Amino acid sequence: MRIYVTHPSIPKFQEYCEEIKEIWKSYWLTNMGAKHRLFQKQLEEYLKVPHVSLYTNGHLALENIIAAMNFTHGSEVITTPFTFASTTHAIVRNGLVPIFCDINDHDYTIDANKIESLINDRTCAIIPVHVYGNICDDVAIEAIARRHGLKVIYDAAHAFGVTVNSESVANMGDASMFSFHATKVFNTIEGGAVCFKDDKLVQVLNDLKNFGIRGPEECAYIGGNAKMNEFQAAMGICNLRHLHDEIAKRKKVVEHYRARLSNIKGIKLCEEQKGVVSNYAYFPIVFDGYKYSRNETFDLLKQHDIIARKYFYPLTNSFACYKYYPTAGAEKTPVACHISERVLTLPLYADLAIEDVDRICDIVLS
Numbered sequence: 413m414r415i416y417v418t419h420p421s422i423p424k425f426q427e428y429c430e431e432i433k434e435i436w437k438s439y440w441l442t443n444m445g446a447k448h449r450l451f452q453k454q455l456e457e458y459l460k461v462p463h464v465s466l467y468t469n470g471h472l473a474l475e476n477i478i479a480a481m482n483f484t485h486g487s488e489v490i491t492t493p494f495t496f497a498s499t500t501h502a503i504v505r506n507g508l509v510p511i512f513c514d515i516n517d518h519d520y521t522i523d524a525n526k527i528e529s530l531i532n533d534r535t536c537a538i539i540p541v542h543v544y545g546n547i548c549d550d551v552a553i554e555a556i557a558r559r560h561g562l563k564v565i566y567d568a569a570h571a572f573g574v575t576v577n578s579e580s581v582a583n584m585g586d587a588s589m590f591s592f593h594a595t596k597v598f599n600t601i602e603g604g605a606v607c608f609k610d611d612k613l614v615q616v617l618n619d620l621k622n623f624g625i626r627g628p629e630e631c632a633y634i635g636g637n638a639k640m641n642e643f644q645a646a647m648g649i650c651n652l653r654h655l656h657d658e659i660a661k662r663k664k665v666v667e668h669y670r671a672r673l674s675n676i677k678g679i680k681l682c683e684e685q686k687g688v689v690s691n692y693a694y695f696p697i698v699f700d701g702y703k704y705s706r707n708e709t710f711d712l713l714k715q716h717d718i719i720a721r722k723y724f725y726p727l728t729n730s731f732a733c734y735k736y737y738p739t740a741g742a743e744k745t746p747v748a749c750h751i752s753e754r755v756l757t758l759p760l761y762a763d764l765a766i767e768d769v770d771r772i773c774d775i776v777l778s
């Protein structure tokens with residue numbers, strides 16, 4: 413049977429049916445119904461944050477929180493190209509200019525030492541990415557942001573449920589975006605959320621995700637439509653019950669990968685970060701001086717019906733759609749360029765059998 417890089421976690425069919433029963437009674441399908449309100453409250457408790465705003469997907473959550481900050485058109489945002497298309501697109505689609513900062517070569521998050529030289533009087537924000545669930549150097553980023561009066565919005569799409577020194581990552585910076593896409597550690601089929609501290613943003617975000625409509629006769633903003641519906645919220649309520657067990661199962665898979673692939677010459681694994689309790693979202697390995705290249709290993713796995721991902725390749729700053737963009741160009745971020753040509757994320761999900769992990773490792777090491 414084909415093994416994909418991921419496989420969604422879903423509750424028992426009966427459990428989901430129970431959860432959506434009330435929707436048949438209420439006829440309330442979307443627009444902040446009972447499931448939406450309950451799920452939002454559960455997330456505020458689980459993530460230990462003052463405010464959560466729910467979205468139909470993670471990308472629109474990110475677009476909306478950027479829009480809510482009301483930056484001057486054409487302002488610059490410091491971010492990294494070693495991410496999913498969504499991060500860079502969310503900046504550009506808001507009329508802002510992405511300035512690509514390089515990543516560091518141990519956890520592939522933004523290199524905080526390289527941020528300050530990119531700041532000028534047009535800079536308005538930093539949008540770092542907790543890539544693979546590895547947590548950015550938030551202390552350094554916070555200090556830089558304070559010195560220069562910048563907002564910090566984390567793309568935390570990979571970091572749901574992660575804690576650092578027992579603190580929820582969702583409290584870092586001014587805001588954090590999570591994705592609940594089917595392929596993520598925790599899903600609501602499609603879905604996403606923004607966590608934030610500023611009370612004033614509650615109303616703005618609620619307006620922005622519903623066409624800017626504030627009341628029956630008032631339209632306050634030029635908003636789009638980004639609301640999470642009741643069926644998504646119900647899926648989230650079910651999946652949240654099992655998240656702890658799902659992460660524990662992922663941990664077992666990762667431990668087995670580590671046992672098999674550590675200390676192999678030319679294969680580099682991410683080190684576990686100090687004080688961080690991981691969600692085991694991804695298992696990236698970097699081929700640097702190994703007997704086979706990343707691409708050769710990818711092809712070999714594919715011949716065995718095992719679908720790994722070149723995640724993240726290409727870099728967003730070398731996308732065709734940014735070809736004529738003045739700040740683009742992979743050569744400006746050499747570390748990100750080096751890693752993206754050598755990294756492969758191996759299949760990882762809660763129900764991945766240990767025998768299959770062994771089979772994958774046998775092929776990689778053959």
Ligand SMILES: *Cc1c(COP(=O)(O)O)cnc(C)c1O
Pocket residue numbers: 469470471472495496498499541567569570591592593602603604
């Ligand atoms: C998945 C993902 C997103 C977008 O989330 P969606 O819910 O798919 O819209 C954004 N950033 C990163 C890093 C992601 O992996």
